[in-house]
Amino acid sequence: MTNSDLHPFRTHTCGELREQHTGETVRLSGWVHRKRDHGNLLFVDLRDHYGLTQLVIENTGEIFETLEKAQPESVITVTGTLEKRSEDTINPELPTGEIELRIEDINVESPADELPMQVFGDADFPEDIRLRYRFLDLRREEVHANIVLRSNVISSIRRRMTDSGFIEMQTPILTATSPEGARDYLVASRVHPGKFYALPQAPQIFKQMLMVSGFDKYFQIAPCFRDEDARADRSPGEFYQLDIEMSFVTQDDVFNAIEPVLHGVFEEFAGDRKVSPQPFERIAYADSVRWYGSDKPDLRNPIKMVDATDTFRGSGFKIFAGMIEKDPNVEVWAIPAPTGGSRAFCDRMNSWAQGEGQPGLGYIFFRDGEGAGPLAKNIGPERTEALRTELGLEDGDAIFFVAGQPKTFAAFAGAARMRVGEELELCEKDVFKFCWINDYPMYEMDEDTGQIEFSHNPFSMPQGGMEALENSDPLEILAYQYDIVCNGVELSSGAIRNHRPDIMYKAFEIAGYSNSDVEEQFGGLLNAFKFGAPPHGGSAPGIDRIVMLLADEPNIREVIAFPMNQQAEDLLMNAPVEITPERYKELHIKADLPKVKKKYTDEE
Numbered sequence: 151m152t153n154s155d156l157h158p159f160r161t162h163t164c165g166e167l168r169e170q171h172t173g174e175t176v177r178l179s180g181w182v183h184r185k186r187d188h189g190n191l192l193f194v195d196l197r198d199h200y201g202l203t204q205l206v207i208e209n210t211g212e213i214f215e216t217l218e219k220a221q222p223e224s225v226i227t228v229t230g231t232l233e234k235r236s237e238d239t240i241n242p243e244l245p246t247g248e249i250e251l252r253i254e255d256i257n258v259e260s261p262a263d264e265l266p267m268q269v270f271g272d273a274d275f276p277e278d279i280r281l282r283y284r285f286l287d288l289r290r291e292e293v294h295a296n297i298v299l300r301s302n303v304i305s306s307i308r309r310r311m312t313d314s315g316f317i318e319m320q321t322p323i324l325t326a327t328s329p330e331g332a333r334d335y336l337v338a339s340r341v342h343p344g345k346f347y348a349l350p351q352a353p354q355i356f357k358q359m360l361m362v363s364g365f366d367k368y369f370q371i372a373p374c375f376r377d378e379d380a381r382a383d384r385s386p387g388e389f390y391q392l393d394i395e396m397s398f399v400t401q402d403d404v405f406n407a408i409e410p411v412l413h414g415v416f417e418e419f420a421g422d423r424k425v426s427p428q429p430f431e432r433i434a435y436a437d438s439v440r441w442y443g444s445d446k447p448d449l450r451n452p453i454k455m456v457d458a459t460d461t462f463r464g465s466g467f468k469i470f471a472g473m474i475e476k477d478p479n480v481e482v483w484a485i486p487a488p489t490g491g492s493r494a495f496c497d498r499m500n501s502w503a504q505g506e507g508q509p510g511l512g513y514i515f516f517r518d519g520e521g522a523g524p525l526a527k528n529i530g531p532e533r534t535e536a537l538r539t540e541l542g543l544e545d546g547d548a549i550f551f552v553a554g555q556p557k558t559f560a561a562f563a564g565a566a567r568m569r570v571g572e573e574l575e576l577c578e579k580d581v582f583k584f585c586w587i588n589d590y591p592m593y594e595m596d597e598d599t600g601q602i603e604f605s606h607n608p609f610s611m612p613q614g615g616m617e618a619l620e621n622s623d624p625l626e627i628l629a630y631q632y633d634i635v636c637n638g639v640e641l642s643s644g645a646i647r648n649h650r651p652d653i654m655y656k657a658f659e660i661a662g663y664s665n666s667d668v669e670e671q672f673g674g675l676l677n678a679f680k681f682g683a684p685p686h687g688g689s690a691p692g693i694d695r696i697v698m699l700l701a702d703e704p705n706i707r708e709v710i711a712f713p714m715n716q717q718a719e720d721l722l723m724n725a726p727v728e729i730t731p732e733r734y735k736e737l738h739i740k741a742d743l744p745k746v747k748k749k750y751t752d753e754e
Contacts, residue, residue, distance in 0.1 A: 165201025395688035443564020448638030451571035644689025
């Protein structure tokens with residue numbers, strides 16, 4: 151075969167050539183990844199999407215001069231004979247490490263300018279540089295692999311969903327505003343002056359409509375848009391979720407449908423890491439907050455907090471005893487700390503708590519068969535021993551205590567639990583620990599106004615139905631609402647939906663909505679329910695967070711191809727942008743700009 155018979159750009163990719171191809175004439179195209187001048191020989195690593203191949207050329211002639219001038223990341227096409235490397239130059243870390251291509255012809259397809267950031271190597275670069283030149287950042291090995299992983303995860307999810315009998319459907323992007331708890335992105339309507347579309351915060355209403363329309367099992371890899379601040383596990387602007395809805399199902403049916411998909415995907419891409427066996431642990435919301443200080447518990451940490459209020463009630467430790475006597479809502483929670491029984495560690499935890507804005511952390515540590523420290527002396531040996539026995543602690547262990555009203559200290563207690571687990575190296579490694587959090591409260595009270603509000607999803611079915619709404623304290627009503635959590639990261643929220651108009655009117659009435667409010671804001675869904683709606687429910691695990699966990703990345707932007715920065719700016723495309731006066735006029739709107747533009751808060 152002559153060179154003219156070869157494909158104009160490549161006969162192979164840069165990741166597929168092996169020893170058995172030795173002697174063949176091949177053509178490769180890719181980016182100049184790295185050059186190494188060894189005096190009489192010039193070595194070049196050529197990179198494409200599939201891998202690296204080493205090129206070699208003698209240090210003379212036009213080809214050498216062309217390569218010598220080519221900047222890193224220039225795109226070239228090379229033709230030559232494949233040779234086996236000598237034994238001492240084989241690279242066992244590279245799939246193509248046994249061969250190299252001796253260049254006989256070269257064409258520079260696209261010369262590169264001097265780079266604002268290097269692709270070769272693993273140097274750190276400022277986020278603004280990485281995002282402004284994201285096309286270069288995406289060429290880097292780790293980021294590139296994350297995006298490939300994302301594609302493979304989505305393909306796996308889609309296959310598993312269709313194999314389970316779900317059908318994929320698409321819902322509108324231009325729609326009406328919805329009460330998802332965040333700000334909408336609005337789109338001005340040109341043909342309807344003064345009116346706006348909203349980008350969907352989630353396909354919530356539409357997927358429920360699909361169930362009313364007679365479809366039984368729906369899913370979608372759905373884009374969602376929320377005008378909210380950035381966090382490490384939340385990208386501003388847009389995100390993707392596996393949106394699921396099912397008809398004629400109970401809460402257990404939803405769990406049983408979603409668990410195999412998530413378990414299977416995580417097992418497929420976990421590598422050497424373990425995945426929680428099915429069924430995943432189910433924890434009531436109230437228990438999760440008491441045991442872990444959060445409704446997003448990281449179960450890799452084995453520490454479970456316990457209520458120690460009775461131990462301190464009427465005890466000699468006057469600070470806690472006085473708080474309990476004065477306020478019946480005060481509780482004392484104990485955080486066991488196996489292997490933490492040294493004064494040095496206890497003092498270190500106490501200093502950490504003070505750095506978190508707390509007065510400190512009370513503690514007891516155990517040595518020589520008894521409790522030590524001021525608290526142990528104040529409550530006496532009998533109470534101290536009862537605590538030790540209840541928590542199963544031994545010499546060399548400790549207990550930390552937080553006190554007050556749980557709603558004010560639960561988050562801090564949860565942070566202290568995690569701090570103890572991490573400092574003492576108690577947390578499991580290389581494992582994905584899943585759990586369901588269920589039995590969420592239907593309502594909560596706004597502390598400032600005293601108004602009863604929905605605590606989770608307003609379209610959820612209350613446990614007990616209409617009878618509970620009519621006869622129970624709203625703050626005692628639980629809903630068929632649930633989250634799935636992995637390693638302390640909430641992957642999704644879901645619920646069994648309220649499909650009855652009478653229950654919907656009553657549920658919203660308790661939250662301060664009149665019937666006319668409900669009809670005006672949710673008339674489409676309400677009207678659909680009046681013509682025969684099946685019991686239905688679903689969930690929506692976040693794609694970005696799933697990939698973030700599997701890629702073991704601390705920041706969600708590392709698994710999104712073109713993310714915004716923390717100020718919701720797209721530095722690559724320079725968005726958002728100002729529009730011309732003509733566009734304002736065409737859209738029938740006027741600008742009323744603040745004197746100082748407010749920036750988003752960095753919550754990381």
